[in-house]
Amino acid sequence: MKIMFVLIGSSFVLAIGFLIAFIWMVKNGQIDDDYTPSVRMLFDDGTVKKTDEEKV
Amino acid sequence: MIETLNKNTKTTCYHCGDFCAEETLVLNDKTFCCNGCKNVFMLLSENNLTSYYSIEKNPGKSLKQSIGNKYAYLDDTNIQSKLISYIDHKVARLQFQIPNIHCSSCIYLLENLYKINNAVVGVRVNFLKKTANIVYDVNKISLRQLVELLASIGYEPSFTMNDINQEKPKNINRKLLFQIGVAGFCFGNIMMISFPEYFGLDNTTRHYLSSAFGYINLALSIPVFFYSGQDYLISAYKGLRKKLITIDVPLALGLVVLFVRNFYEILTHTGLGYCDTLAGLVFFLLIGKWFQQKTYDSLSFERDYKSYFPISVIKINADNQTTTVAIDKLKIGDRILIRNNEIIPADSILLKGKANIDFSFVSGEKEPIAKELGEIIFAGGKQTSGNIELEVKKLTEQSYLTQLWNNDIFAKDNASKVETFQTKVSKYFTIALLAIAISSAIYWAVYDSSKIIGAFTAVLIIACPCALALSSPFALGNAMRNLGRKKFYLKSANVVENIANMDTIVFDKTGTITQSNESQIEFMGNPLSQLQKELIFSVTQNSIHPLSKQIAQHLNISSAIILNSFDEITGKGIKANVGGNDVEVGSAKFLNITENESNALNTRIYIKINSENVGCFVIKHAYRTGLKQVINQLANQFKLHLLSGDNEQEKTFLQTVFPTSSELLFKQNPADKLMYINTLQGNNQKVIMVGDGLNDAGALKTANVGISLSEDTSSFSPSSDVIMDAANFELLPKYLQYCKNTMKVIYVSFCLSLLYNIIGLSYAVSGTLSPVIAAILMPISSVTVIGFTSISTYLLARKMGR
Secondary structure: OOHHHHHHHHHHHHHHOOOOOHHHHHOOOOOOOOOHHHHOOOOOOOOOOOOOOOOO | OHHHHHHHHHHHHOOOEOOOOOEEEEEEOOOEOOOOHHHHHHHHHHHHOOOOHHHHHHHOOOOOOOOOOOHHHHHHHHHHHHHHEOOOOOEEEEEOOOOOOOOOOHHHHOHHHHHHOEEEEEEEOOOOOEEEEEEOOOOOOOOHHHHHHHHHHHOOOOOOHHHHHHHOOOOOOOOHHHHHHHHHHHHHHHHHHHHHHOOOOOOHHHHHHHHHHHHHHHHHHHHHHHHHHHHHHHHHHHHHEEEOOOOHHHHHHHHHHHHHHHHHHOOOOOOOOHHHHHHHHHHHHHHHHHHHHOOOOOOOOOOOOOHOOOOOEEOOOOOOOOEEEEHOOOOOOOEEEEEEOOOOOOOEEEEEEOOOEOHHHHHOOOEEEEEEOOEEEOOOOEOOOOOOEEOOOOOOHHOHHHHHHHHHHOOOOOOOOOOOHHHHHHHHHHHHHHHHHHHHHHHHHHOOOOHHHOOOOOOOOHHHOHHHHHHHHHHHHHHHHHHHHOEEEEEOOOHHHHHHHHOOEEHHHHHEEEOHHHHEEEEEEOOHHHHHHHHHHHHHHOOHHHHHHHHHHHOOOOOOOOOOEEEEEEEEEEEEEEEEEEEEEEOOOOOOOOOOOOOOOEEEEEEEOOOEEEEEEEEEOOOOOOOHHHHHHHHOOOOOOOOEOHHHHHHHHHHHHHHOEEEEEEOOOOHHHHHHHHHHHOOOEEEEEEEHHHHHHHHHHHHEEEEEOOOOOOOOOOOOOEEEEEEHHHHHHHHHHHHHHHHHHHHHHHHHHHHHHHHHHHHHHOOOOOOOHHHHHHHHHHHHHHHHHHHHHHHHHHHOOO
């Protein structure tokens, strides 16, 4: 049954890792703006879309 | 008819989507309404940024107004240092407020600004706040050039006196999120460790694990209690010192009892403790708090006159040279130059030029007022006819308009104007809770003294009003979100409850129940020939009646025909003979015409030429659509009042709109309005003020709830509790009803949570509350309440429509 302590110990390490990641994320301001990044990721870099009436 | 046909065949600008009215410029098969728009397109296509146009259609902003040397003041190092947040010898960083950020194309263009000008190092847009964080190379470009670059592509940053005078806002308070993170972490782990116990362990395993698990749980509950839950403990303590029983008192009581009993049970090996209940309780409470904290970042509810006035003004020195000075550096006696569409920054005397000042935002008078040389012009007005020269007589902060802000009402922070339902209830709840706990302790003292402490603490634990504390934040928070989706933006969730308690509404007139743009004239009937137009013009031009004047202005003809006879019957119409033609102008009754439709919001002026009916001019009042319905619906539930800064010209019409019991007051100055609200409140009325301009600022602030209407929610609106989109004025009664319904949802969910409390208490008083029951009951009651309030507020919002 001593294996339980190892398991619990490792699960704690994992969970603490997530907690640190969360705190880091909040400190970094990642959740201050929850809208713009969702739009930003859709932009193509530098290339003009060939859709619409674009021919330039 | 011809008007609308023309509009359909008109071309629209590829850049801004406006109709190309005066000139149409063509480039690459694309049409542009002005050189400004064309230049932006050329600039973007040179830099391979034409994706701007494929993300959203016609995303640009019309650039018909030129920039000039409007931003000369940005060369002033003093102003620069106040705007720039970081600077070294290479780069500077600052945040711009850009009201024109409105679509994804805007984000695209701004964040690719470095492609247009390599002096820009990087741009980060926050769409919801409408801000752009820009880092630029100070050696390659000046702040002024940067701002001019932004303005040239249609993203003009807005600077106001506030940016300069106020301290930079502190970083957003993220403590709550950390608290939630810690509580969530501990809650999850405690649950995981407690589960095996609940499901039962055989004796050998229990020997190994039980005490170890207990200690781990205890260790985990320490940060929950002291870090995550500290706000509840502190606020309960503060409340008690002020002899106030808030909802935090029974909560804190429950938390303390839980915490102490956990320690006692686990350290003495007498039980499992309630660590999971403690952690779950704090976690849910914090989630509720976070949910209620939603704010609308792009809206500012705390604006005063400082954010209305521009940063700087052009000063004329003794040697007739002009310099730009910050408004707070203006001195009495300074000569200043005000250009068209600029705001008068301080009370001053007109020295030169033709002053036609629009005071609609300041005083509520809708017509621009012409001022003579030597007359005093109050600050806040907007010049509408070319450049003028003024001499400053009073400093901005001592001006007639800004003095309103010296009233005490602006110094007070009247956040908690009314006692909330929750505080009202928690008083009785706490007393009842203590009574039950003590009586069960007394009962067990008589029958089984070993159970005294157990029963007493169990009552405090199980009755800890978690669900009750959650019902208000969730219902109000949800209501606020739903209203926000319908363009009714609340300053905080508590405003919902305030609105539900109101019984009186006071309206402002200009800009609130009327539209700020001018009334419109349309001609109905067969198109008029040139001769007919000239005839009508000649007649109406001679009348002093405002409606005739409007018609004459509308026809806009330069040559008038001499009248043979002219007979005006006051209030009815005109009969005249013009060059042998009989022209009659007036109401349908006056001309013996039967109207096929009549509309109180329109005025129709009929025309007869040589006894033949040629048609009528329809003059639309600038009242908001649906005004009458809105007033009728509101009149059932509220006492209505009207305060107007304008003259009594429209009193008769307004009397037909408002119920007879309403007070309609005219020529009210800003201080009068404030006083009037005070008087109403003195009579124990709870007042909603609906206004729009600076002249309502005092009234909006004094009123229990201030609602400011705004044509464009990103532009200036005075300090208030609610900012609502003026286009949705018709929905006002529904918004208010929704707030009242939300309160009903809170009452029902309160009953639900009481029900759970009663079930839990029946275990507690009998001294048989096991940790498992507590661990199940607490989350279930919270989830029920959260689910119920969320679903019902959502359904109510759907019922509201649109």
